Amino acid sequence: MAIDKFTTLESPAIPLPIENVDTDQIIPARFLKATTRDGFGDNLFRDWRYDKTNNKIESFILNNPNYSGKILVGGRNFGSGSSREHAAWAIYDFGFKVVVSSFFADIFKNNALNNGLLPVQVSEDFLAKIFAAIEKDNKTNLKVDLENQTITLLATGDSEKFDINPYKKTCLTNGYDDIDFLLSIKDKIEAFEQAR
Amino acid sequence: MSKTTLFDKIWDSHVVQEIEGGPSVLYIDRHLVHEVTSPQAFAGLDKRGIKVARPKQTFATPDHNVPTKDQHLTIKDELSRSQVETLTRNCNNHGVNLFGLGHPWQGVVHVVGPELGITLPGSTMVCGDSHTSTHGAFGAVAFGVGTSEVEMVLSTQCIMQPKPKKMLIEVNGTLSKGVTAKDIALYIISKITTAGGTGHFIEYAGSAITSLTMEGRMTLCNLSIESGARGGLIAPDETTFNYVKGREFAPKGEAWDKALAYWKTLKTDEGAEFDLVYKYDAADITPMITYGTNPGMGMKINDTIPTGEGLSDNNKNTFLKALKYMDIEPGSKMIGRRVDYVFLGSCTNGRIEDFRAFAAFVKGKKKADNVIAWLVPGSKQVEKQCIEEGIDKALVEAGFELRQPGCSACLAMNDDKVPEGKYAVATSNRNFEGRQGPGSRTFLASPLTAAAAAITGVITDPRDLM
Ligand code: SF4
Numbered sequence: 001m002a003i004d005k006f007t008t009l010e011s012p013a014i015p016l017p018i019e020n021v022d023t024d025q026i027i028p029a030r031f032l033k034a035t036t037r038d039g040f041g042d043n044l045f046r047d048w049r050y051d052k053t054n055n056k057i058e059s060f061i062l063n064n065p066n067y068s069g070k071i072l073v074g075g076r077n078f079g080s081g082s083s084r085e086h087a088a089w090a091i092y093d094f095g096f097k098v099v100v101s102s103f104f105a106d107i108f109k110n111n112a113l114n115n116g117l118l119p120v121q122v123s124e125d126f127l128a129k130i131f132a133a134i135e136k137d138n139k140t141n142l143k144v145d146l147e148n149q150t151i152t153l154l155a156t157g158d159s160e161k162f163d164i165n166p167y168k169k170t171c172l173t174n175g176y177d178d179i180d181f182l183l184s185i186k187d188k189i190e191a192f193e194q195a196r
Numbered sequence: 197m198s199k200t201t202l203f204d205k206i207w208d209s210h211v212v213q214e215i216e217g218g219p220s221v222l223y224i225d226r227h228l229v230h231e232v233t234s235p236q237a238f239a240g241l242d243k244r245g246i247k248v249a250r251p252k253q254t255f256a257t258p259d260h261n262v263p264t265k266d267q268h269l270t271i272k273d274e275l276s277r278s279q280v281e282t283l284t285r286n287c288n289n290h291g292v293n294l295f296g297l298g299h300p301w302q303g304v305v306h307v308v309g310p311e312l313g314i315t316l317p318g319s320t321m322v323c324g325d326s327h328t329s330t331h332g333a334f335g336a337v338a339f340g341v342g343t344s345e346v347e348m349v350l351s352t353q354c355i356m357q358p359k360p361k362k363m364l365i366e367v368n369g370t371l372s373k374g375v376t377a378k379d380i381a382l383y384i385i386s387k388i389t390t391a392g393g394t395g396h397f398i399e400y401a402g403s404a405i406t407s408l409t410m411e412g413r414m415t416l417c418n419l420s421i422e423s424g425a426r427g428g429l430i431a432p433d434e435t436t437f438n439y440v441k442g443r444e445f446a447p448k449g450e451a452w453d454k455a456l457a458y459w460k461t462l463k464t465d466e467g468a469e470f471d472l473v474y475k476y477d478a479a480d481i482t483p484m485i486t487y488g489t490n491p492g493m494g495m496k497i498n499d500t501i502p503t504g505e506g507l508s509d510n511n512k513n514t515f516l517k518a519l520k521y522m523d524i525e526p527g528s529k530m531i532g533r534r535v536d537y538v539f540l541g542s543c544t545n546g547r548i549e550d551f552r553a554f555a556a557f558v559k560g561k562k563k564a565d566n567v568i569a570w571l572v573p574g575s576k577q578v579e580k581q582c583i584e585e586g587i588d589k590a591l592v593e594a595g596f597e598l599r600q601p602g603c604s605a606c607l608a609m610n611d612d613k614v615p616e617g618k619y620a621v622a623t624s625n626r627n628f629e630g631r632q633g634p635g636s637r638t639f640l641a642s643p644l645t646a647a648a649a650a651i652t653g654v655i656t657d658p659r660d661l662m
Contacts, residue, residue: 019514020390020490024628029607033261033275035235035282047630052616075510077391080424080490081628082607083326084233085342106360106394106426107326111342165358167218178344179240182221182352185213189354192212192223 003116005175009097010143010154012069014061015134021074022081023108027090029082040086041093062094066138073100073130078119079108088112098144100151102127113168114178120144120151126160129153146173199465201362202431203397206337206462210320212354219356225319227349228305229256229292231283232609233324237347238286248290250353255314256287257295259304261609264572264599267297276610290350301444303575303601306330306543310414311577313443317432317459322349327543327625329420332429333413334436335462337397339427360426361395361471366402369478374659376553377412378545378623378642380404381419382484382494388474390492393425396472399464400430404478410439411549418544419625422491431463483658485530486627486640488518493627495530497645497657503527521629522637523617530639530655537620538569538650539632540643542606545623546574548581550643555587557647557658563595564653570612571596572604596650608633621649 031043048060056063072091078101079087088111091099099112100120112119122130133140133153143152146169152159164172171177182189200208213221227250234256241248248254261276271277280297287294295301301312306327309315315331321338322328324346331338341355348355367380385392398420400413408416413430420428430436437456440446447455486494487501493515495501503526504515519526524533540546540554551573563569571591573579579601582588588598605612606624608631614620616635623646627638641649644658651661 022628024631028630029609032232033279035279037236047634052634080390083340083342085344103391105424107340107342114344165218167215178356179348179351182348182354189212189352
């Protein structure tokens with residue numbers, strides 16, 4: 001089904017300066033039992049957000065009222081591990097539209113894109129700048145411009161280009177999804193099968 | 197003609213269409229489905245009012261959620277039961293092959309595929325599970341996908357995928373006693389890290405690889421994803437053909453001869469180029485074990501745990517956070533450390549060969565009293581074989597019992613959860629925080645190392661007991 005369109009976003013960001021954040025942390029397996037796509041945001045980073053008696057762990061960033069925003073900034077190798085798309089759903093459902101990291105695991109990146117969640121890969125340098133800027137001012141805004149493929153730290157004007165596959169970019173800007181496209185080339189697929 | 201790799205050959209022959217500046221439309225020969233990552237995909241088809249495009253090429257079995265005791269009873273956990281029932285309903289609605297609970301072919305998807313001959317050389321294969329890389333052992337392009345992609349394949353038998361880069365990992369020489377395919381994999385990941393393979397598809401080659409059995413090759417390819425790679429494959433050879441021949445869904449008669457002739461052409465051309473190449477010497481590999489919270493944090497079992505010295509600040513924080521979670525001192529030893537649980541199973545090491553190795557090791561010995569052991573066959577067929585070969589009896593004599601097939605403590609979605617703060621030696625594939633249950637602590641190792649820990653109750657070099 002169609003995904004939400006994405007063009008530009010200006011928002012403060014929530015920093016998670018940890019490397020190798022794996023999908024088991026993003027959404028632990030015991031919360032994968034649903035048969036719908038909804039409500040996973042409640043259990044996003046469940047075991048970092050809540051202790052075993054379901055009390056909030058105040059020190060965890062998502063529980064800190066001083067931080068809010070639609071951009072999640074993670075350390076290197078974000079989204080490694082299991083292929084569970086529930087990880088992308090949980091992040092999106094929580095209210096994030098963009099995840100920034102210096103490196104994404106492949107499957108996570110695909111899953112994010114397929115759900116209208118934009119993964120923005122930046123250099124280690126730029127990532128460090130973002131973390132530093134947020135540390136200085138937790139309300140500082142980031143601007144993500146998909147058309148021009150730029151991410152900008154508005155406070156300093158520092159900006160960097162990011163890569164995105166042109167096809168995926170079209171999908172995101174227009175809210176298209178891959179299945180519509182694949183269904184539209186059904187004849188081609190059948191011809192391919194015949195020719196084998 | 198240009199020189200191409202095995203991966204190119206298989207991938208290119210399955211491209212239906214290239215998209216300008218985009219991913220390829222890739223045709224998928226075989227699609228494996230399980231209960232956790234498929235319900236939302238089937239729901240998508242229903243919403244569009246379409247049916248599964250090629251139900252005969254689609255094979256489903258419940259595994260992630262299922263109990264490993266009393267499978268003949270209704271599943272107690274309501275949500276788990278609902279997922280398993282939803283799978284059954286969806287498969288019936290869409291005419292998809294289903295090996296449900298109690299079916300003689302039920303089991304972990306990646307164990308079932310190969311043992312039924314669903315996995316074939318030269319084919320493309322996907323499943324909504326990252327360890328689909330397992331099937332690369334047969335010289336197939338197999339990789340894990342997300343639920344949206346499961347929906348793509350269910351609706352059109354195709355998937356949109358950017359073509360990965362190519363990596364060659366060569367391991368030459370002879371493995372020494374007590375060293376298994378699992379150790380090769382943990383060794384490689386400890387060298388290239390959990391992000392080292394990202395964006396790549398690995399081809400494993402070299403004499404240490406070709407001398408592995410099919411089970412060993414599956415263990416190795418299974419763990420490709422833990423290095424971040426999309427998948428890993430091994431050129432098919434006589435070992436592969438002998439394994440596939442005669443299996444339920446493998447080609448028969450004339451079709452077999454034709455397939456075999458094609459499969460024999462499947463290898464990387466001499467001089468074909470890879471984007472990255474790593475070479476290792478089998479003689480340098482010993483039994484391995486992980487000490488941290490990702491599969492790249494592994495070491496030779498007799499070594500000392502690193503101190504984090506020399507790491508950048510950010511890396512060092514991540515490193516120390518992992519050791520804190522594990523409650524392990526940097527610079528200490530793994531040998532002799534207390535073990536509370538032992539888990540033999542999963543799509544990494546839940547095959548018959550793993551059970552044979554474990555049983556042979558514990559024969560004539562006794563399980564340590566402080567250890568709770570879960571021995572979970574990867575499939576009904578593995579379970580049956582264990583019984584036929586008397587492995588179950590040998591295990592009972594040594595103080596163990598065999599459970600029923602499923603993913604079990606690999607991801608702890610069912611009741612097989614390692615309690616908070618407890619240590620498990622697991623033959624599975626992930627030692628992430630809480631992977632085996634909230635607060636659980638996992639050491640990944642081979643079935644032999646797991647057996648050694650089960651007997652002594654502490655981390656032990658299996659070679660000392662062989
Ligand atoms: S055994 Fe573990 S890794 Fe394998 S399919 Fe099951 S949950 Fe996934």
